[in-house]
Amino acid sequence: MILARPRALRKNGVLSMNKRNIDYIGRYNQRKFYKRVDDKLSTKRLAVANGIAVPDLIGTIFVQHAINDIPKMVRGLPGFVIKPAKGSGGKGILVITKMEGDRYFKPNGDEVLHDELYRHVSNVLSGLFSLGGNPDVAIVEGLIQFDPVFEGYSYEGVPDIRLIVFKGFPVMGMLRLSTAASDGKANLHQGAVGVGIDIGTGKGLHAVQFDNPLDFHPDTQKKLTAIAVPEWDTLLHTASRAYEMSGMGYLGTDMVLDKNRGPLLLELNARPGLAIQIANNRGLLGPLQHIERLGDEPMSVEDRVTYSKEHFCF
Amino acid sequence: MHSKKPFYILVALLFILGVSTCLYRSVEHHVPFLPGQQVQSWAVDAKVSFQGSGKPVEASFSLPQDPAYEVLVENTTSPGYGFSISNADNQDKRAIWSKRAASGRQDLYYKVTLIPTGQTKIAASEEPDAPTPYIWPATEKAAAEQVTQEVWDHSATNLSFAQQLNKEFNATERSQNVELLLSGNSATKLFINILHNKAIPAREVSGLYLEDQRRRQELVNFVEIYNEGQWYLFNPNDGTQGRPENLLLWGQSGKSVLDVIGGTNSQVSFSMLQDTRSALATSIDILRNNDALSFSLYQLPLEEQSLFKGILLIPIGVLMVVFLRVLIGIKTSGTFMPVLIALAFIQTTLFTGLVGFLLIVACGLMIRAYLSQLNLLLISRISAVIIVVIGIIGVFTLLSYKLGLSEGLTITFFPMIILAWTIERMSILWEEEGPKEVVIQGGGSLLVATLAYLAMSASWVQHWVFNFLGIHLIILALVLVMGQYTGYRLLELRRFKPLAGE
Numbered sequence: 001m002i003l004a005r006p007r008a009l010r011k012n013g014v015l016s017m018n019k020r021n022i023d024y025i026g027r028y029n030q031r032k033f034y035k036r037v038d039d040k041l042s043t044k045r046l047a048v049a050n051g052i053a054v055p056d057l058i059g060t061i062f063v064q065h066a067i068n069d070i071p072k073m074v075r076g077l078p079g080f081v082i083k084p085a086k087g088s089g090g091k092g093i094l095v096i097t098k099m100e101g102d103r104y105f106k107p108n109g110d111e112v113l114h115d116e117l118y119r120h121v122s123n124v125l126s127g128l129f130s131l132g133g134n135p136d137v138a139i140v141e142g143l144i145q146f147d148p149v150f151e152g153y154s155y156e157g158v159p160d161i162r163l164i165v166f167k168g169f170p171v172m173g174m175l176r177l178s179t180a181a182s183d184g185k186a187n188l189h190q191g192a193v194g195v196g197i198d199i200g201t202g203k204g205l206h207a208v209q210f211d212n213p214l215d216f217h218p219d220t221q222k223k224l225t226a227i228a229v230p231e232w233d234t235l236l237h238t239a240s241r242a243y244e245m246s247g248m249g250y251l252g253t254d255m256v257l258d259k260n261r262g263p264l265l266l267e268l269n270a271r272p273g274l275a276i277q278i279a280n281n282r283g284l285l286g287p288l289q290h291i292e293r294l295g296d297e298p299m300s301v302e303d304r305v306t307y308s309k310e311h312f313c314f
Numbered sequence: 315m316h317s318k319k320p321f322y323i324l325v326a327l328l329f330i331l332g333v334s335t336c337l338y339r340s341v342e343h344h345v346p347f348l349p350g351q352q353v354q355s356w357a358v359d360a361k362v363s364f365q366g367s368g369k370p371v372e373a374s375f376s377l378p379q380d381p382a383y384e385v386l387v388e389n390t391t392s393p394g395y396g397f398s399i400s401n402a403d404n405q406d407k408r409a410i411w412s413k414r415a416a417s418g419r420q421d422l423y424y425k426v427t428l429i430p431t432g433q434t435k436i437a438a439s440e441e442p443d444a445p446t447p448y449i450w451p452a453t454e455k456a457a458a459e460q461v462t463q464e465v466w467d468h469s470a471t472n473l474s475f476a477q478q479l480n481k482e483f484n485a486t487e488r489s490q491n492v493e494l495l496l497s498g499n500s501a502t503k504l505f506i507n508i509l510h511n512k513a514i515p516a517r518e519v520s521g522l523y524l525e526d527q528r529r530r531q532e533l534v535n536f537v538e539i540y541n542e543g544q545w546y547l548f549n550p551n552d553g554t555q556g557r558p559e560n561l562l563l564w565g566q567s568g569k570s571v572l573d574v575i576g577g578t579n580s581q582v583s584f585s586m587l588q589d590t591r592s593a594l595a596t597s598i599d600i601l602r603n604n605d606a607l608s609f610s611l612y613q614l615p616l617e618e619q620s621l622f623k624g625i626l627l628i629p630i631g632v633l634m635v636v637f638l639r640v641l642i643g644i645k646t647s648g649t650f651m652p653v654l655i656a657l658a659f660i661q662t663t664l665f666t667g668l669v670g671f672l673l674i675v676a677c678g679l680m681i682r683a684y685l686s687q688l689n690l691l692l693i694s695r696i697s698a699v700i701i702v703v704i705g706i707i708g709v710f711t712l713l714s715y716k717l718g719l720s721e722g723l724t725i726t727f728f729p730m731i732i733l734a735w736t737i738e739r740m741s742i743l744w745e746e747e748g749p750k751e752v753v754i755q756g757g758g759s760l761l762v763a764t765l766a767y768l769a770m771s772a773s774w775v776q777h778w779v780f781n782f783l784g785i786h787l788i789i790l791a792l793v794l795v796m797g798q799y800t801g802y803r804l805l806e807l808r809r810f811k812p813l814a815g816e
């Protein structure tokens with residue numbers, strides 16, 4: 001059988017795309033708050049105002065002629081990242097990890113010529129990567145010095161931690177590790193490895209690549225389920241606080257661990273994908289319905305994290 | 315969580331409204347459910363002939379008026395005659411031929427094409443006036459009154475009176491009274507006279523038996539009896555009651571079928587032919603005759619009609635896209651791009667369309683690869699791609715013309731802006747995610763476009779969306795319902811297979 005029986009999936013609480021769209025995104029995410037998460041610049045400002053750590057903002061490019069200011073902007077830095085403010089699914093992110101004078105290099109060692117850089121930023125401003133093709137803004141961010149705890153777990157990229165936060169409760173977590181197949185990107189559909197993380201302990205549970213279970217990282221051969229994410233409590237707290245900050249009931253938070261600064265909030269996602277279920281080898285529907293049953297009694301961030309750790313661990 | 319009741323009521327209303335307008339169209343306007351459906355029609359020729367004597371002539375001929383047959387086309391052939399159709403009180407439709415001087419044998423023709431409607435009852439629009447009683451000649455008075463009284467005693471209503479009388483006329487052993495009366499009168503006249511004396515409205519009508527390829531047929535006399543808003547047909551000559559199959563009522567007014575003033579030896583004979591014709595064309599003709607085209611797209615000028623034939627296919631394509639995305643889970647590049655491609659396929663046919671599409675996109679991608687090195691702004695790059703696409707289309711059209719491939723000429727039907735965006739998206743996708751994703755999304759789009767094309771090009775679908783506008787309300791209801799579907803998509807059953815725990 002290639003197909004699963006719908007009843008078996010329902011029994012295991014697997015959330016479907018249609019149900020996510022109608023019953024969770026449609027019901028708990030108010031349209032007026034979308035700007036806060038779809039625009040990374042807004043997210044960044046909001047996060048700073050709420051005391052949540054984010055990667056350094058080096059500068060923003062609003063108009064075409066400002067593109068030529070980038071070399072001046074980044075001079076003397078170890079590297080930088082250019083992102084479209086309204087990009088989705090990791091599209092249009094350019095990472096420069098090495099600079100030799102005015103020459104820029106990508107994580108895989110390829111040089112990025114100035115023309116290429118110019119064209120890339122120009123495309124960003126024209127809205128090529130933004131939802132609906134609207135004109136956009138390019139953000140120049142500082143490079144993240146990723147925590148050596150993940151050394152050997154990630155190939156040419158920054159591992160990031162995705163948490164699904166429902167009404168302020170972190171309900172499911174996943175560590176995304178880039179691979180050679182994913183070209184250093186942390187998106188699962190591009191071939192990154194997803195490791196389900198136990199909400200209670202921050203330890204690895206189960207790992208997948210291209211929706212298939214695996215035990216070892218395909219490039220580094222390290223055992224994936226042996227991972228334990230440090231500063232797990234801080235991550236849970238930051239994610240939980242993102243609920244009040246964004247106003248989104250059904251939210252995906254993407255965070256990275258910086259060697260020096262600890263957990264940084266990369267971006268928020270109002271339409272987090274469903275692959276996290278495969279990485280965790282369990283459905284989201286159970287925890288989501290559990291929280292829906294709690295009602296609307298307000299709880300503090302502290303209480304919510306404690307509650308989640310108690311109820312959604314393995 | 316708000317109630318979903320109003321939503322389901324809305325959907326149900328749309329659905330019911332859609333179905334009932336479709337049914338109305340089928341029942342009331344006889345629009346066939348399937349294209350290419352045929353209906354029977356009858357072509358009847360009436361030949362009126364008489365001897366002219368050089369004096370002014372006026373021939374008045376009653377015309378068919380029968381709810382069981384709809385007149386589709388009627389015309390006359392009568393060289394040298396003035397012609398008009400009179401229709402007194404919508405009751406008595408007559409053709410009138412006139413000429414100042416006619417001598418010798420005159421032949422006038424009236425041709426009519428009729429469609430059976432299946433409406434065999436004859437409803438009376440208004441209650442007829444009470445008939446004037448007939449005064450019997452002294453020799454028949456006693457017999458007539460006796461027969462009337464006898465039948466009256468054995469009956470309860472006007473209808474049963476007529477039935478009993480009809481039976482009496484045609485009994486194997488008729489009473490002496492009836493024999494006496496019939497010897498001096500025709501059965502039809504006698505029947506009507508007896509009924510009139512009992513104040514029962516009755517009239518003589520003429521009917522024509524329609525049989526394929528018959529000539530020189532004559533009208534047959536019948537009697538109509540009024541009872542509670544309806545006329546009932548009797549034939550006192552053979553004792554039958556009700557309408558025989560394939561009977562066309564010719565004159566219903568009770569007046570004579572043919573009156574000729576200024577001519578002698580007049581007579582009328584009929585010939586007829588059965589024919590089949592397109593049910594759709596027939597119903598359109600009937601609608602046009604009745605001026606009942608309102609709420610039908612057939613009243614638009616032909617150009618707009620053909621435009622709408624295309625536009626009304628879009629809901630089918632959209633439904634297909636919604637179905638394939640929501641229930642199956644196929645990825646496409648651009649939400650409704652496949653529908654537009656499918657519309658182009660309708661013009662180009664599927665195979666030419668697919669080949670043309672792939673050729674254009676492939677050429678476009680190559681040229682786009684060059685453009686991407688020029689560091690252009692997005693807007694001018696897309697514009698450049700549009701112009702290049704037009705160029706490619708032009709070149710392919712010319713090439714196929716030179717090579718004598720007429721299919722290639724239809725390539726111009728592709729929407730150029732959509733193609734340009736498709737090329738741009740595919741090109742970005744190629745750079746960002748590699749050729750595999752281009753094949754997946756491009757293939758998905760083409761698959762959806764092909765399926766949408768297959769749905770849209772089915773002849774019965776084209777028939778339905780144009781002739782039964784209610785179908786669009788049903789599609790709307792379906793789209794709304796699918797918008798509420800929270801179950802698994804077919805492809806999710808495969809994707810989440812590891813989570814089924816089997």
